[in-house]
Amino acid sequence: MLAPERRTRADIFAAVTIAVALVVAAVVVWARADATGTESVTADSPAPTVTAATQLPAELRELWHAPDGSSGRALTSGNVAVTGNDGTVSGRDPATGEQRWWYHRDMPLCGVESQFGTVIATYRDQRGCSQTTMLEADTGERRVARSSYMDDAIRLTGDGTYLLALGPDRLEMWRSDLVRTLEYGYVDAPVNPNTQPRSGCALRSAASSSARLSVLERCPGDTTDRLTVLNPAPKEATHPEEHGSRVLTAPGADSPELRVVAVSENKTAVYYPPTEPTATGPGLPARIAVHDGTGNEIATHPLDAPWSERATVTRIGTAAYIFTGDSLIALSPNTLQPAWTVPDVLGTPAVMAGRLLVPVAEGQLALDTSDGSTVARIPVQRSGYQGEVISTAVLGDTVFERRGGQLYALG
Template structure:
């Protein structure tokens, strides 16, 4: 049998296939996020910061950096994360120098430190034409990519986590993700519902006001079409075996919507804490921390000093078995399991951060030191703050012997 010979047409077809493959590869690269991404890895691994045996006697300014993409300090045991413009950085807590840097040509909407200390991860949500749904996960210490995801999202989102599922929530929709970035649920505005859940509350026609996740559940304050007041809804963080969102409870908890909505300020596996300024009632009542069980049934109302709404920029801080929130009139400290207030401290400028048996609470002069169990004042640490003209709430976090503060769009670190 004579050997097969290539005809000219075979060579032309082969060339066309090669060209098509090259064009497709170039097209994928051109339109991918990688083409517009710069990731500068660290030259050395950051060291874990040892925590002091006692409260520091003084705090001196170390550095300040802009961070428009965070609402509270995002830290691991080794780095401070900041996000501004299109840049996310892991910074040395002592010097502020970038340990690694991730940059894209699109704005970063939100940055979260997640899954520490087991797998410390920086989550960065970037904005594209579909909203703030282009997410990159980066090893917070090594500066290497761990994964990406992209989905529909609102133009503004907040990222939160209790160490398990991450919640991304905007004004009209929310999602949860696991550590593999696989979506657990989507709720609210869904443009293409695969399985409409007829007859069940699914967030359609609702405006989402605040939310948190704990364990396998999500608590949401929302206002839905036709409701006379704001609603507390508790749903599952992951689909059930029938690929539906588990619904544990949904109840209207105010009798009006003329004033600011209540805010979810804390959540555990067994309880939900909600700040309610008391204005959305026929007869205005005192501000309170309202507590609910994990199904959304109310279990108590605990008056605290405060106004009709939380101050803009107020964020709760959780740690060491406590949750604290600044109401504008005082810092309320709650039990992290029951969400029942333990004590309040007046004359403060933000929530507190627990350090062993003490809690440091920011005030205009520095930090009040109080007993973490009783709220009894035991000391004062003077601080000469950078940019003292900034009047935003001071949201603190601890890293090693330093205190990280977020005030507005600035992150500052102070240490002995």
């Protein structure tokens, strides 16, 4: 009969060592987990419904302001005002600024956008701006999330159907549930090789509609920018479908100031800066070139002055408005040609009571959207204003101005 096995001191030491190693590993995994550095505080009840304004205010005064360093523009969604700052996204009562909910991650906040009655927040980890969460606007509850390789800096924009996440090397299009419908540009680990039409291109500018995604890119071997028109939702997200791709040959096509301005169902508007005279031809003024659904240029519209580096495009419904740095240009939704211009403005517009509100010195200008004529001038006294671009938004009777890294509520 064999003698029973006995535990030695070495056996006990080995078991303790293994147990400690497992505990340390578990702690490391927990510390690095996405949820560890996340704080999500939701509202006790949905935000009260805000009724749209039926008339313009006679004057506006500051009600509250809050830090808003990560949003690209003044944001509202559902029945709340939205701010993003220092890793925290907040849904605020529009009248008081009280935080109804907030969502914080221990990561840099790449950008915040609103669409579909939600708030979309993107954070940066070791794979770039890859961590994206969609929050219910009225409660702050997490709806969906996605994670994918992205550039270290991206720009989020929405067209009413899709979200565009644009970086210098790659872009993605997302549906309303954050499912990716298209990846374009650099692919870090392609499942199938040779799925992208070109490689090594720098993505300079892009905009989208429900039917078209237009990208300006500079590719190896091209001496000027290329305009590529894509299907925003091809059959397979990893296989882009081109409607057309053209190397631009017009004067100024090699300028870093070239940019996609607006995209409709079958047209793309591109901004060209002015060009100097050459031995082969005269100089040209700044202009908007309109391209068809495959990228062919079909019209050119000269501009009164070039745009500054502060130029910003705002989409309201089917209309596009361009803040050029000192003027506001409205584009025709059908032709994308300039329809009217208002000079001496300070930023981007929003709609209130059927009128277009545009920030100007010492107030907000109310315009007729059909022709840009002035309907009213609403006085505003801006505290601490240092000449920054003003982004305007409206929710109910409250007007919001984002400037200088702060969101100001006016009522």
